[in-house]
Amino acid sequence: xxxERQTMQRRMLVKMHKxxxxxxAFWALFVVCVGISSMSYSDAIxxxxxxxKKLELSNALAGWIQTGILLExxxxxxxxxxxxxxxxxxxxAPRHVLWYRVNKNGTARNFSSDDLFAVSEGNxxxxxxxxxxxxxxxxxxxxxxxxxxxxxxxxxxxxLEIRQSGALNNSxxxxxxxxxxxxxxxxxxRPPRDFEYLPVLGESEVWSGRVVxxxxxxxAKLEDDVGIIKMxxxxxxxxTMLFSFDWLYESLPAAAAETSIAGHDYLSIALEFDNGQDLxxxxxxxxxxxxxxxxxxxxxxxxxxxxxxxSGSNGLGKWTSHSRNVLDDYAEAVAGEPPKKIVxxxxxxxNLFAKQDxxxxxRNITLVDDDEQVFSY
Numbered sequence: 001x002x003x004e005r006q007t008m009q010r011r012m013l014v015k016m017h018k019x020x021x022x023x024x025a026f027w028a029l030f031v032v033c034v035g036i037s038s039m040s041y042s043d044a045i046x047x048x049x050x051x052x053k054k055l056e057l058s059n060a061l062a063g064w065i066q067t068g069i070l071l072e073x074x075x076x077x078x079x080x081x082x083x084x085x086x087x088x089x090x091x092x093a094p095r096h097v098l099w100y101r102v103n104k105n106g107t108a109r110n111f112s113s114d115d116l117f118a119v120s121e122g123n124x125x126x127x128x129x130x131x132x133x134x135x136x137x138x139x140x141x142x143x144x145x146x147x148x149x150x151x152x153x154x155x156x157x158x159x160l161e162i163r164q165s166g167a168l169n170n171s172x173x174x175x176x177x178x179x180x181x182x183x184x185x186x187x188x189x190r191p192p193r194d195f196e197y198l199p200v201l202g203e204s205e206v207w208s209g210r211v212v213x214x215x216x217x218x219x220a221k222l223e224d225d226v227g228i229i230k231m232x233x234x235x236x237x238x239x240t241m242l243f244s245f246d247w248l249y250e251s252l253p254a255a256a257a258e259t260s261i262a263g264h265d266y267l268s269i270a271l272e273f274d275n276g277q278d279l280x281x282x283x284x285x286x287x288x289x290x291x292x293x294x295x296x297x298x299x300x301x302x303x304x305x306x307x308x309x310x311s312g313s314n315g316l317g318k319w320t321s322h323s324r325n326v327l328d329d330y331a332e333a334v335a336g337e338p339p340k341k342i343v344x345x346x347x348x349x350x351n352l353f354a355k356q357d358x359x360x361x362x363r364n365i366t367l368v369d370d371d372e373q374v375f376s377y
Contacts, residue, residue: 055160057130059153060085063144064104064127069162071102071120076164079116083158085130092133093224094158096352099129099142099202108142110202128160133352134299136200187211192218194377195229195347203227206349216377219361220267220349222253228348230272233375235342237273237327240370243281244323245269248361249316252285255354258306259293265353267360268306270346271326273339277303279330280348281322283310283360292333305333321364342367345377 055067071077081094098111103124110131120126129142137143191197192209195218206227209218220227235241249267256263263286270280284291287308295304307329309322327338345365351358367375 051163053162055128055162057083057128057156057158057160060130060132060156061144061148061151061153063149064101064129064142067126067128067162069126069164070124071126071164072123073120075120077118077120077126078163079111079118079128080161080163081111081114081116081158082160083156085156085158087133090353091355092352094160095204095225097130097132098158098160099131101127101129101142103127105141107140108137112203113205126162130156130158134297136299138200191229192216192347195231198228198230198346201226201228207347215363217361217363218347218365220347220359222265222267222349222351222358224351224355226350226352228346231345231377233342233345235367235374236369237338237340237342238369239325239327241326241342242323242368243271243326243366244321244368245365246319246321246363247283248319249283249310250359250361251316251357252283252313253351253354253356253358254285255356257286258282258284259287259296261296262353264296265351265356265358266306267349267358268347269362269365270304270348271342272344272346273330274341274343275337275339277305277334277336277339278344278346279305279307279326279333280346281307281309281324281329284308285312287311292329307333319363326367345375 053067053069055065057065069077079100081098083094085092085097094114095111099108100111100116100118101108102120102122104127106122106124106127108129109118129144131137131142135148187210189209190205191203191207193216195207195209197203197207204225204227206220206222206225207218207229208221209216211217247269253265253267254263255265258264258266266282266284268280268282270278272278287293289308289311291306291308293306295301295306309324310320326342330338347362349358349360365375365377366373
């Protein structure tokens, strides 16, 4: 399905692939970390035609792969990526794991769709890498540790067709021009205004914002994807701080209890704190109201706690308002000393596991301290 993304430098086209998720050892994919992984990257097999360069990825942990394509700052290029990674039953599309950069010192950026249109930010050779789920980079270049690069191989199958601007045919270029016109002329913000995708996860096509009846809605539409957007803030916490918002859930993506990895598909709104923790409020398909639990995914289990405010299917399709005392909910759900500041507001969406489509919208996001409104969106 074709989707449009607003950005000044690149335009993404998405063809969403839907797959059934077999019962399997979901956890195996999410214990990818230094010294533990049995996954490996492929060497790449390249083939050239007069217009297109092909890249075949067949192993999982060989790090950054040089494409032989030289770019200068401002050069547009396209990558059509096809194939899948069957990670013990979890089906991963190219957009879930593929990243690119221009020269080894360039910024690593993910494929937010399987059909990538991008503009080079620097001069150098285009490089492609597969980054496994739940393994994260903490430098902008996407540096792999030796333990990852030396790990045993695992089979993947991705085919990439790379076109530079001079190789774009007229029909494709016309399509590009048409979609750029629609993007810049449209009323939908991708991502929503003042939000950015969380760098550690990368960008996607999940979140959008628009004005409806003079109100600004932030919406997520999930079709086998994941996306976390963040708005940085710097707000002192107090015992009276209230976090308020309206949400409208059309459908829920989980196929099992969200406390399990296999069931951890959901949409939510969260606050990030100065102690590195985040607390996220959600509508659960299976868990009763008032349930709180640590995220079941490795790495996130050290940082994220979930709190269920609505449950089941009653009320889906209707706006619901919530107002929560931040420190009261934190004390109930999260162990340790309370935070002193709110440093980010997040919106989270994921349905990679069961791949059941879902959508939700949020509005009237506010923080009120002792009857004084300190944040409004």
